[in-house]
Amino acid sequence: MYYNVSNMGLSNIVIIFIITLSGSANLFLAVYAYAKNPKERINRDFFYFGLLVSLWCFTNVIDLIIRNLFWLRATVAIGFFIPLGGIFFAHALVGKTMNKLIKILLIVLGIIVFLTNLFTPLLIESLISFTDFGFEVVFGPLLGIWSALEISFILASFYIPLSFIRTTDEQQKRRIFFFLVGAAIFAIWFLVVSVALPILGYSQFSELDSPASIFLVGFTGYSIIKYNLMNISSLFFIAITYSAVIISIVAFLLLLLFISSFFFSHLMVWPIYALVMLVSLVLFFIGRLFFMEKKDLEQAKISLTEFLKKSESDRVRAEAERDKTAAIVSSFSDGLILLDYKDNIFSINPAAEELLGLKEKEFIGKPLKSIIPSVKITKARAIMSVFGDGLKAIYRQPVKLADNLITEISVIMLTSAGKDMGHLIILHDITREKMVEKMKTDFVSLAAHQLRTPLSIIKWSISMLTKGDFGKLNKKQDEVVRNTFQSNERLISLVNNLLNVTRMEDGRYLYKRAKADMREIISAVLNTNKDEFEKRGIIIEYKRPVDFPEIMIDSEKIKIVIQNLVDNATKYSPRARKIKINLQKEDNGIRFEIRDFGVGIPEQQQGKIFQKFFRADNAVTMNTIGTGLGLFLSKNIIEAHGGSIGFKSEENKGTAFYFSLPIK
Amino acid sequence: MEEKTKKNTVLIIEDELDLRGLLKTKLISEHFEVLEADNGKIGLDISLSSHPDIILLDIVMPVMDGLAMLKELRQDEWGKTAKVIVLSNLNEAEKVSESLEKNIYNYLIKSDWEPNNIVSLIKKSLGIQ
Numbered sequence: 001m002y003y004n005v006s007n008m009g010l011s012n013i014v015i016i017f018i019i020t021l022s023g024s025a026n027l028f029l030a031v032y033a034y035a036k037n038p039k040e041r042i043n044r045d046f047f048y049f050g051l052l053v054s055l056w057c058f059t060n061v062i063d064l065i066i067r068n069l070f071w072l073r074a075t076v077a078i079g080f081f082i083p084l085g086g087i088f089f090a091h092a093l094v095g096k097t098m099n100k101l102i103k104i105l106l107i108v109l110g111i112i113v114f115l116t117n118l119f120t121p122l123l124i125e126s127l128i129s130f131t132d133f134g135f136e137v138v139f140g141p142l143l144g145i146w147s148a149l150e151i152s153f154i155l156a157s158f159y160i161p162l163s164f165i166r167t168t169d170e171q172q173k174r175r176i177f178f179f180l181v182g183a184a185i186f187a188i189w190f191l192v193v194s195v196a197l198p199i200l201g202y203s204q205f206s207e208l209d210s211p212a213s214i215f216l217v218g219f220t221g222y223s224i225i226k227y228n229l230m231n232i233s234s235l236f237f238i239a240i241t242y243s244a245v246i247i248s249i250v251a252f253l254l255l256l257l258f259i260s261s262f263f264f265s266h267l268m269v270w271p272i273y274a275l276v277m278l279v280s281l282v283l284f285f286i287g288r289l290f291f292m293e294k295k296d297l298e299q300a301k302i303s304l305t306e307f308l309k310k311s312e313s314d315r316v317r318a319e320a321e322r323d324k325t326a327a328i329v330s331s332f333s334d335g336l337i338l339l340d341y342k343d344n345i346f347s348i349n350p351a352a353e354e355l356l357g358l359k360e361k362e363f364i365g366k367p368l369k370s371i372i373p374s375v376k377i378t379k380a381r382a383i384m385s386v387f388g389d390g391l392k393a394i395y396r397q398p399v400k401l402a403d404n405l406i407t408e409i410s411v412i413m414l415t416s417a418g419k420d421m422g423h424l425i426i427l428h429d430i431t432r433e434k435m436v437e438k439m440k441t442d443f444v445s446l447a448a449h450q451l452r453t454p455l456s457i458i459k460w461s462i463s464m465l466t467k468g469d470f471g472k473l474n475k476k477q478d479e480v481v482r483n484t485f486q487s488n489e490r491l492i493s494l495v496n497n498l499l500n501v502t503r504m505e506d507g508r509y510l511y512k513r514a515k516a517d518m519r520e521i522i523s524a525v526l527n528t529n530k531d532e533f534e535k536r537g538i539i540i541e542y543k544r545p546v547d548f549p550e551i552m553i554d555s556e557k558i559k560i561v562i563q564n565l566v567d568n569a570t571k572y573s574p575r576a577r578k579i580k581i582n583l584q585k586e587d588n589g590i591r592f593e594i595r596d597f598g599v600g601i602p603e604q605q606q607g608k609i610f611q612k613f614f615r616a617d618n619a620v621t622m623n624t625i626g627t628g629l630g631l632f633l634s635k636n637i638i639e640a641h642g643g644s645i646g647f648k649s650e651e652n653k654g655t656a657f658y659f660s661l662p663i664k
Numbered sequence: 665m666e667e668k669t670k671k672n673t674v675l676i677i678e679d680e681l682d683l684r685g686l687l688k689t690k691l692i693s694e695h696f697e698v699l700e701a702d703n704g705k706i707g708l709d710i711s712l713s714s715h716p717d718i719i720l721l722d723i724v725m726p727v728m729d730g731l732a733m734l735k736e737l738r739q740d741e742w743g744k745t746a747k748v749i750v751l752s753n754l755n756e757a758e759k760v761s762e763s764l765e766k767n768i769y770n771y772l773i774k775s776d777w778e779p780n781n782i783v784s785l786i787k788k789s790l791g792i793q
Binding site: 445448449452453455456457459460461463464467469492495496 | 682683686693773775776778
């Protein structure tokens, strides 16, 4: 009995550590695979296989510690089950069922060999001595049979997955490949150190076989992580595996350090060692070539299939999108003409077909101008007026397509990521709105006309009364009648403004420009308001400029502006007595300013002063008559002339309104 | 004395009785001879038969409106050059330009004018003042 723990060298401790690690890793992997999915056959069979490997490793550890014949025999005996287990697992790996009879026969054979090895000297007859990594023994007569069985079982366990590999799918092939590489390194190593060398008489390092099972664990772990072998991959597993691999590599390097001294003293082991490594490498690369070439092709095929699938689904989705867009476009109540980036017609929706009186299919892919000969002359002319010089972005431009058909045409530039995608032309039928608008305007005009007639009668009557046409009035009568006249004047002015606004909004406020003298207009307005100034005791401070340029304006409209400004200045100067008017020439234009010293405009309301119907609070409370239309109208008139209007005001200090007009 | 007998004749074509009456009163006080018509048709007949010195013409009137009357008037040899002042409460720019094209002397908005100013304008147009 060589029971010599105290003499155990450092190399023994390292190898024990590695075998323990390898056994633990195998055990962990086996239990983990089983726990993750106990119902799956491959997981279950892997569990048995791993259990066997770890059992062998642990027996080996005991053997290395106790070092007696029994544990040596036990290690060898259990070791025989590994290729046997390999055959079982190989079937599970490729999903093949084993013949029951063969199964039972193999198990029986295994048990016989195991028992023979363990309890008889037929394989290991007697122990001579233990070495650092093995032992020196006298082999029994069964060595040959045992070796033959061992080799054939190992070959069988590899033959099965390799012969079935063609029928399995690519994903499965890849999973198996790495497991087989690990198994192959383990098997070759085992065959060399525990079968070939002992036959040749070198059993000194046969204990180095079980550490090689770490390769099995390593490659299986890789396959689990990379290709989800046995469907048990998880973050936890990945972490455990990587740590195990790192520890193994470190331990193995340490082991190599010790082995090297041994190898130096046994020079003949070198070529064998090199051969093992070479065979492993060749095996690995051949296998890799065999699998990976297919894999690349397969990968390409899979990629292509997936791409086709994706593009198919993209196409379906795009078609659905297109159909949806087409449905929206075709059911849109506005006429839509879509032009591509070359401004050729891409689509004309039914509403546009109806509005223009043409058929979409005749014009697809043709330039926009191609529709001209097919539409009625009035429509063609209208379209040409808008698109004649090429397309440019326009927004709601009213275009009369026919006598009873008015549309607002908008042209929208379509861009995507700064790239020109074409144009969208929108034809919005506003015939009805225009009709309603016209009715409204006609009504207002008529109403205004009807209002003006009685106002004129009042005006004329009172005017003639004050002029003494119906006899001289006494002072009181004269005063009353004059006041009545002024009130009537205000009413007339209100009606005038209301009419002007209506017409302006209707687009019928035509501007007829002609050369005019601003000085004349101002004088005329001041003259008209003379009575009012007198009545209120207002003094106008106005220095009529000599030598003033004529400007291109619609005098009547500018007169309305000045009248409104004068009127405001007068109305809102309840106490003040002075209104300053200034007319001056500017670069390329003229500037008119009227300044009063009246109530002013409250600061927070200044922003709204040009809004229609807006009247400042202090103006409303003053009980003056006003519609809130004067300034709205004035702003529109000035801006229509290409000028600008503005004001400066301070409450209770006064207001200055000013406008500028260009000479031309 | 001769000037007195040779009074200037003004034809007022106006359907609104009150306005017509007021103008008539004013014109008579200013020594004009006044003819009246309450629609364009009658106005045209009187114009062609009496050849007034000046015609004050309303636009919105029953039977025949002012613009139609003016059109007819301009067909006539005498009517071609007859002096016409349009006196209306319509100031639609289109209407204004339409009648201006027919060579009228002036276009007045009733509510903007007082009778004495109208008379001044008539006198001015006839070269009296």
